[in-house]
Amino acid sequence: MSLYIDMLPSDFKVSNVFMTNDTNWSECVSLRESMYRSNNPSALRSQTRIINSFYQLLNDTAYEEISVKQIISKSQISRKTFYRNFDSKEDVLISCIYKILSAYIEEMHTQSEVTLSWIIEQAFRILEHNKNFFQLLQRDNLLYLVLNVINREILDEHFSLSDQKSDFSRYIVYFNVGALFNVLSLWLEKDDAYSADDILRFLSDYMTSGITKNLKSPLVI
Incomplete structure (x- = not known):
């Protein structure tokens, strides 16, 4: 199955509110506070690693075939760290969707x-x-x-x-x-x-x- 997104370069940075091919998924965090386990710098770094790793796996592997174990391995974090930040792989994906829609929601309220x-x-x-x-x-x-x-x-x-x-x-x-x-x-x-x-x-x-x-x-x- 062909892939639609290039692999993320290590130097990707968030350039705007919306995700583009040049967007780092480090800011893909849910608008729902319940999705946050912590906002301290260490936790945010872990979230960044988890999301970027998930994104890369999604390019190479069908979503159903991706396991939390694979995400943990690719992220080089502990299982405890993963579940401190996300409940499941779907939680990671949903947080990305929320971030994409966040600007729309904020603008709608104005x-x-x-x-x-x-x-x-x-x-x-x-x-x-x-x-x-x-x-x-x-x-x-x-x-x-x-x-x-x-x-x-x-x-x-x-x-x-x-x-x-x-x-x-x-x-x-x-x-x-x-x-x-x-x-x-x-x-x-x-x-x-x-x-x-x-x-x-x-x-x-x-x-x-x-x-x-x-x-x-x-x-x-």
């Missing part, structure tokens, strides 16, 4: 209105900056984890804080986000059949005018 067009634009922005990572998840049938995070940590949280009380509006938002997620998955699968700008333009035109034109008010979550 928006007076989170429109459908904004969601589409941000989704493609994230996907383009992290395309290789998401292709690895797709390779191993793990993209559903991303949707789980979006549903649980973004949509559910927003609706809990929103003034909107309509169950109908919530169904519409979940419908559109689910549809968008499938389109993004197809775009990853086809890989370069269309540019992100082409897909973004089409979806923006279709979903904002084609779907919402019959609503009494703009679809806002």
Whole structure:
């Protein structure tokens, strides 16, 4: 099976909020405080080693075939150190997904209105900056984890804080986000059949005018 991400050079450094081919996974830590066992420098170094090692293994090995033992061996840490920082290999992976989405979540909270067009634009922005990572998840049938995070940590949280009380509006938002997620998955699968700008333009035109034109008010979550 072909790989989609080059091996991480030893001198990789975090260059921006989003992960790119030049991004060190050292900052792939969950937004959820429960995922942190400690924030002291030693623990953060251990997390960095664990995540970078996991990332390298993921390039060479299917996710299901990766064991905690392999991660520990490649990281050159003790079993105790691993479980002090993460509960499982899935915990490591989920923490990376959270970090990728962290900027989106933070920016969403600054928006007076989170429109459908904004969601589409941000989704493609994230996907383009992290395309290789998401292709690895797709390779191993793990993209559903991303949707789980979006549903649980973004949509559910927003609706809990929103003034909107309509169950109908919530169904519409979940419908559109689910549809968008499938389109993004197809775009990853086809890989370069269309540019992100082409897909973004089409979806923006279709979903904002084609779907919402019959609503009494703009679809806002």
